[in-house]
Amino acid sequence: MRSVPSILHLDMDAFFAAVEQASKPSLRGKPVVVGGLGGRGVVATASYEARVFGVHSAMPMAQARRRAPNAAYLIPRFELYRQVSDLVMGLLRELSPLVEPLSLDEAFVDLEAGPYGELLREGSVEEGVELVRALGEDLRADILAAVGLTASVGLSGTKFLAKIASEQAKPDGLVLIEPGREREILDPLPVRALPGVGPATAETLRRLGLTQVSQIAATPEDELVRLLGRAHGAGVHALALGRDERAVVAERDAKSVSVEDTFEVDLGDRELIRAELDRLADRCVRRLRAAARSGRTVVIKVRLFDFTTLTRSETLLSPTDDPLVISAIARRLLEQVELTGGVRLLGVGVSGLADFTQEDLFAQAEREAAEAAAAGYPDGGSEQDPEAAHGAEAAYGGPDGPRAFHPGSSGGERSSLPGGSEHPGGVGTLLTVRRWMPGQDVRHAELGHGWVQGSGVGRVTVRFETPWGERGPVRTFSVDDPELEKADPLPLVRGSALADGTAEV
The missing domain is CATH 3.30.70.270 (Reverse transcriptase/Diguanylate cyclase domain)
Structure with missing residues (x-):
């Protein structure tokens, strides 16, 4: 101390x-x-x-x-x-x-x-x-x-x-x-206030009448060790006495990088699931590269319709940040999972992180295979950002407002999905939709910067205001209005804004 x-x-x-x-x-x-x-x-x-x-x-x-x-x-x-x-x-x-x-x-x-x-x-x-x-x-x-x-x-x-x-x-x-x-x-704090005391540990302690930190501090350490194990019991006892020797560490090295999406409607079509997995792999790679890292182990996470959660992993001989390699491994791991009944959540992660990449024959082979596939299917779809796999709805009000849903689509962008019907997973021509999400930044050619209050039935409502201004006016547009486009967030401090109102980042 x-x-x-x-x-x-x-x-x-x-x-x-x-x-x-x-x-x-x-x-x-x-x-x-x-x-x-x-x-x-x-x-x-x-x-x-x-x-x-x-x-x-x-x-x-x-x-x-x-x-x-x-x-x-x-x-x-x-x-x-x-x-x-x-x-x-x-x-x-x-x-x-x-x-x-x-x-x-x-x-x-x-x-x-x-x-x-x-x-x-x-x-x-x-x-x-x-x-x-x-x-x-x-x-x-x-x-x-x-x-x-x-x-x-x-x-x-x-x-x-x-x-x-x-x-x-x-x-x-x-x-x-x-x-x-x-x-x-x-002394008056509940035992759950102690780091490392979760619901299971708290229940074990409660059965012995130990519900407050003062009671833990008064309990002999050897009894807590007997109950919780040597390391856990000794650690809980020390914290209850106010002893904490942990130092402030400037750099906390990440052990893994991962992304995941929960879908509003369970995905049952395997091709659509693969497409979502590819997009998650691409997002994961963007995060890896932003951190200047690479990784050796690719992990997928699949939560089924009944909340059963499964993980599968594969480790490479050397680290990579190649999106084609990571996507190909993720797809291969997906084949090991029985998807009957539908998927409610997908995730892709990379662990075994390193500060370098080492090109290998596997990466080259995966890239060549992908290029060959692309050459065989020149109209194989368009890129889209899956940051929010949720339906559009109003920023204000209850959950019964107008909405539309396509897994993987995001606000303010045109996204292409398999199927010629309004329900995802069908077969036919590509369906193009434009999405706007509540809170999203937008810019209008005449009215300037604003944010989406809500959208539905072909319309989008926008409030035009900036962080350093007054409460702004509200206008409604067609979702396909050519003068309305997605924008970057404005900084909170006006000194960081350029003369034309755009953000200087």
Whole structure:
């Protein structure tokens, strides 16, 4: 335990929803829910205005709509979230080189490793406490000034207690746990507050009457070891006593890269499933290359109609980031899975990551085979982005609004699907549709930048406003209006916008 609470935990408040409110003036102060909008979608983040109605993350979207029917329901815009996250992480690195990101909106910082480290180590405890408190408050103010978002900060001598403190600080606050107050903070907490204590472990402890951290701390370590195993039991006991020797680690190396989609309608046609698998493989490769990585093991994940989840994998002799190789392996693995009854979720991942690729004969053979196939079928379809395999629906209101569905199609783009009928999986000519999703950025030739409020029955409704402007007007267009096009998100800070209103990224 450090004598000065110099480990900082930052947690942005309702991050995805808060970014949406900051970038859409008409949604500020109103309930906003971000997540998958299909019938099987789940809530990624709910604004605090939506939480008043009982909406929370990981809740089925259909249940959220019943609880808050008048909230704005939006697709995630990860490109913008990453941009904002990069700005916030940059502010953290000004405090210390030891920044350990846990997600886009959460990180640990070791303040002793930064420019104030000498003062924290050599000054008095009282001076150190006041200094870290001031650093935490300045950080919150800097984030608000930079991106217009609030953040909660926890400060303590260990990572575990710093995270507990930031949870108690929410929303938009700072909690500092001074040395000597650890037991005061920990004792009343439920055992589930301890890292590593999930539902099964909590139930095991409950059977013995152990429901609070204070009771775990009072239990002999050897008894917990007997119940939970040596490593787990000793670890839980140490955390209950407030002991946490984990250091803040600047680089957390990813072990794998993966993508997956849940479909609103179970996919039963094998060719359509293969096509979806190809698109997932392509997305996975884009993420690999964005991280300058490659991998040796390809993994597919298949969730069937009855929620049975299966995985299959194959390992190469050398790492690759070749999309044809990864797609071919994924297809081969799919042949090992019985698909009778339909597929509700597909995923493709790559593990065994490396910082280089090594071309081999297998990759070359796969590429030549694909080129030969393409030559034999010159009209073999068009590329499409499958980021959201959900039906279009209104941003506001319940789940019964107008919608259309094609697996793998995404907002604002024309996507080609097998089948000449309106139901996916048919046979015949290619069907071309244009999709718009609630929350999606668009640009109109005359009216400028806006975002989709909803679409259906051949129409799309757009609100035209910018993050730094006032609440904007609403207009409705045909879904095929040639003057309306997909756009990149605008930055939250006006200084990053060009004269013509487009984003400078």
